[in-house]
Amino acid sequence: xxxxxxxxxxxxxxxxxxxxxxxxxxxxxxxxxxxxxxxxxxxxxxxxxxxxxxxxxxxxxxxxxxxxxxxxxxxxxxxxxxxxxxxxxxxxxxxxxxxxxxxxxxxxxxxxxxxxxxxxxxxxxxxxxxxxxxxxxxxxxxxxxxxxxxxxxxxxxxxxxxxxxxxxxxxxxxxxxxxxxxxxxxxxxxxxxxxxxxxxxxxxxxxxxxxxxxxxxxxxxxxxxxxxxxxxxxxxxxxxxxxxxxxxxxxxxxxxxxxxxxxxxxxxxxxxxxxxxxxxxxxxxxxxxxxxxxx
Amino acid sequence: xxxxxxxxxxxxxxxxxxxxxxxxxxxxxxxxxxxxxxxxxxxxxxxxxxxxxxxxxxxxxxxxxxxxxxxxxxxxxxxxxxxxxxxxxxxxxxxxxxxxxxxxxxxxxxxxxxxxxxxxxxxxxxxxxxxxxxxxxxxxxxxxxxxxxxxxxxxxxxxxxxxxxxxxxxxxxxxxxxxxxxxxxxxxxxxxxxxxxxxxxxxxxxxxxxxxxxxxxxxxxxxxxxxxxxxxxxxxxxxxxxxxxxxxxxxxxxxxxxxxxxxxxxxxxxxxxxxxxxxxxxxxxxxxxxxxxxxxxxxxxxxxxxxxxxxxxxxxxxxxxxxxxxxxxxxxxxxxxxxxxxxxxxxxxxxxxxxxx
Numbered sequence: 001x002x003x004x005x006x007x008x009x010x011x012x013x014x015x016x017x018x019x020x021x022x023x024x025x026x027x028x029x030x031x032x033x034x035x036x037x038x039x040x041x042x043x044x045x046x047x048x049x050x051x052x053x054x055x056x057x058x059x060x061x062x063x064x065x066x067x068x069x070x071x072x073x074x075x076x077x078x079x080x081x082x083x084x085x086x087x088x089x090x091x092x093x094x095x096x097x098x099x100x101x102x103x104x105x106x107x108x109x110x111x112x113x114x115x116x117x118x119x120x121x122x123x124x125x126x127x128x129x130x131x132x133x134x135x136x137x138x139x140x141x142x143x144x145x146x147x148x149x150x151x152x153x154x155x156x157x158x159x160x161x162x163x164x165x166x167x168x169x170x171x172x173x174x175x176x177x178x179x180x181x182x183x184x185x186x187x188x189x190x191x192x193x194x195x196x197x198x199x200x201x202x203x204x205x206x207x208x209x210x211x212x213x214x215x216x217x218x219x220x221x222x223x224x225x226x227x228x229x230x231x232x233x234x235x236x237x238x239x240x241x242x243x244x245x246x247x248x249x250x251x252x253x254x255x256x257x258x259x260x261x262x263x264x265x266x267x268x269x270x271x272x273x274x275x276x277x278x279x280x281x282x283x284x285x286x287x288x289x290x291x292x293x294x295x
Numbered sequence: 296x297x298x299x300x301x302x303x304x305x306x307x308x309x310x311x312x313x314x315x316x317x318x319x320x321x322x323x324x325x326x327x328x329x330x331x332x333x334x335x336x337x338x339x340x341x342x343x344x345x346x347x348x349x350x351x352x353x354x355x356x357x358x359x360x361x362x363x364x365x366x367x368x369x370x371x372x373x374x375x376x377x378x379x380x381x382x383x384x385x386x387x388x389x390x391x392x393x394x395x396x397x398x399x400x401x402x403x404x405x406x407x408x409x410x411x412x413x414x415x416x417x418x419x420x421x422x423x424x425x426x427x428x429x430x431x432x433x434x435x436x437x438x439x440x441x442x443x444x445x446x447x448x449x450x451x452x453x454x455x456x457x458x459x460x461x462x463x464x465x466x467x468x469x470x471x472x473x474x475x476x477x478x479x480x481x482x483x484x485x486x487x488x489x490x491x492x493x494x495x496x497x498x499x500x501x502x503x504x505x506x507x508x509x510x511x512x513x514x515x516x517x518x519x520x521x522x523x524x525x526x527x528x529x530x531x532x533x534x535x536x537x538x539x540x541x542x543x544x545x546x547x548x549x550x551x552x553x554x555x556x557x558x559x560x561x562x563x564x565x566x567x568x569x570x571x572x573x574x575x576x577x578x579x580x581x582x583x584x585x586x587x588x589x590x591x592x593x594x595x596x597x598x599x600x601x602x603x604x605x606x607x608x609x610x611x612x613x614x615x616x617x618x619x620x621x622x623x624x625x626x627x628x629x630x631x632x633x634x635x636x637x638x639x640x641x642x643x644x645x646x647x648x649x650x651x652x
Binding site: 037085088089092094095096098099100102103104105106107108109110111113114117118223226227230262265266268269271272273275276279280283 | 364370416419420422423424426427428430431432434435438442557560561564568604606607610611612613614616617618619620621624625628
């Protein structure tokens with residue numbers, strides 16, 4: 001066994017996995033506050049990336065200005081989605097909610113492609129292409145930046161959930177009827193979590209856009225985001241980070257060795273298999289709450 | 296008016312339990328059947344083969360998905376994979392010289408066997424987690440179908456469906472294909488209509504409403520979930536096979552990808568959960584809407600003198616499709632079937648609205 005190959009696969013996988021965590025973080029934020037599994041997170045990631053490019057193009061501002069502006073825009077989009085589409089579905093059966101987020105996914109994706117065009121574009125955020133050398137191991141610089149941002153966001157959220165507003169959100173996720181009765185505005189809290197999730201999706205869109213270009217394939221990150229979120233436990237921020245690391249390493253190493261056997265393309269298979277196994281063995285994930293019903 | 300109920304008194308149980316107790320319904324069904332059977336004479340061959348035929352086949356598939364989603368209340372986000380398994384199995388069987396009817400039944404049985412593995416997911420988790428695991432199974436099936444050369448015939452391959460023979464008679468014309476699709480759709484519809492009033496159907500509904508309450512009154516919820524998955528997989532597998540033999544004539548993995556699963560779900564939701572006539576409406580709506588939308592937008596653009604790019608024209612129908620799902624869920628979550636039922640209930644006693652029970 002070639003240890004440097006293994007280490008390279010594992011390290012690059014770990015960093016790519018932390019970038020999956022960026023998508024998963026958005027899912028977890030929404031699920032935590034409103035128990036809505038947001039299947040439109042992939043489309044929101046894509047929308048965020050396109051917003052950054054369009055803001056940069058139309059306002060002629062550099063990237064580091066365009067990204068916060070686009071995040072602000074997405075903040076509004078998140079609030080809008082919650083207000084228009086999801087609030088009226090509160091308390092409805094889960095099939096309606098899942099279908100609604102699927103409808104949103106289709107709608108957002110098609111609208112983005114209609115308005116901005118479907119040709120792939122680069123996301124120039126100034127990360128050089130040459131790899132980082134760590135002894136005999138080559139590391140992808142974009143992945144390293146993405147992993148660092150994911151860890152920073154995790155730290156930010158840990159701090160946020162200790163602030164006053166964060167405590168409010170935690171109360172809502174714990175029991176929204178009780179929060180209501182002590183005067184917490186549940187609607188506002190849920191809207192805030194959608195908005196934060198949309199802003200996080202923008203960051204994920206920018207980082208993934210710099211890795212693979214900005215096009216429709218950004219919305220395919222949904223499956224990976226969901227797998228990470230489920231593996232970590234759908235309501236655990238720290239779980240999303242750790243599960244991202246694990247899935248990234250597992251996916252990279254397993255497909256690195258499997259691809260030779262089956263002739264490529266085994267990444268999605270590994271991810272789907274991880275999702276199935278997680279749900280079969282431990283549906284509440286690594287750190288999720290245990291109240292998910294087993295039958 | 297249309298469905299006059301006044302003056303209709305059922306004096307024995309048989310007439311009360313008839314499939315269509317109101318005569319107006321019976322007349323309407325007979326009228327529709329006559330229309331369906333004479334459709335080859337009255338419509339152009341283009342309408343017949345590119346609208347009516349796929350509509351009938353997709354309706355049967357929608358009914359199959361509705362059985363699992365609307366009656367048994369179990370999520371299935373991988374129904375297209377089930378159809379694909381049926382299609383591939385039957386095409387392979389037919390290519391190896393198995394008679395067509397047996398090949399299609401074999402396709403259905405293969406889909407049943409593999410589809411029942413989805414049920415094992417349902418035995419362990421439910422709700423969101425069942426939805427996600429079936430979605431993941433769809434990805435696994437897609438991958439297996441396209442990466443195993445013995446199934447798909449190699450990467451990027453298209454498997455030609457062999458000529459079709461029904462009971463020894465070769466079926467080659469559009470009209471013949473249409474009648475095969477119509478026959479299958481009628482069988483499935485009859486099955487679903489009768490399912491509502493049999494012990495099986497009621498047990499499924501009991502499991503849907505609350506599985507442990509069902510267990511308390513003696514309904515074995517594991518067994519009925521398994522039965523529901525198996526039955527609906529059989530319907531899906533045969534529908535997939537018939538779709539290939541009568542409409543596509545060749546099978547590729549992309550025909551049964553994950554977006555097709557979502558389209559089927561949209562058909563069920565737009566049509567209405569647990570509604571039979573709704574499945575017809577939903578399938579028609581989702582199938583015909585993109586084409587209608589394209590011509591409508593083209594017409595509007597030409598009227599307004601605006602230039603629309605090819606790209607915009609290609610993506611607008613998808614946007615409308617997503618928007619329609621959203622609007623339906625907000626306005627009428629029980630779908631077109633519920634709208635029809637509302638209208639029918641209103642007309643049942645019209646103009647004596649106060650007489651409604």
